[in-house]
Amino acid sequence: MYDFKPDPGLDTAERYRQLSDAADALTAGEPDPVANMANVAALIWEFLPGLNWAGFYRMGKSASGADELVLGPFVGRPACIRIPLGQGVCGVAASTRETQLVEDVHAFPGHIACDAASRSELVVPVVRDGETIAVIDLDSPEPARFTNKDASGLEKLARLLSARI
Structure with a gap:
């Protein structure tokens, strides 16, 4: 039994x-990307206070065959299932391959509000071989909840996961 508190x-x-160490321990040697994303979403939820959503969107295809983000494992309220690249915070992060730290989601052009309680x-x-394969998405009901230290910590986690999801 695992008890990561x-x-x-x-x-x-x-x-x-400690979050990265726990994620490393849970995902090492496990080839199933969904299982790994599910466990890491649960770890993020346990390790990071002040969240109302934590999880993954993974790259997929729309009905027309266009690349888009598709909902993956998460903890929180039900979420948007598909997000076009370049739209919303997740779509911009996926298309630019750059971290998006948003202090006030209501000020972000084109923000997609899956949960009206989210404020930041x-x-x-998550990039492998120069291509986005997924994004890690954290939402909080607190304005300006996330800092550059959070971004740096999550970027290290994304690098670890790039070969495991």
Whole structure:
């Protein structure tokens, strides 16, 4: 049995170090990307306070064959199932392959509101061989919940996962 419960007093860098270590332990040697995304979404939920959604969107195809993001494993309220590339915070992160740290989602042009309670968002692309294969998406009901330290920690996690999802 796994019991990954971080100390609530951890500083951000140590919290992300422990999160990455736990993700490494759970995903090492497991070839199924859905299982790995599901476990990591649960870990993120346990390790990071102040979230109302944590999970993955993975690259897929629309009915017309265009690349788009498709909902993957997550923890939180039901979410948008498909997101076109370049649209919303997730679609921009996927298409630019750049982390999107948004202090106020209502000020983000083209924000897609899956949960009206969300106020800030952090989306990190997971890139393999120069191509986006997924994004890690964190939402919070707190304005400006995420910092550059959160972005850096999640980017390290994305690099670890790039060969495991």
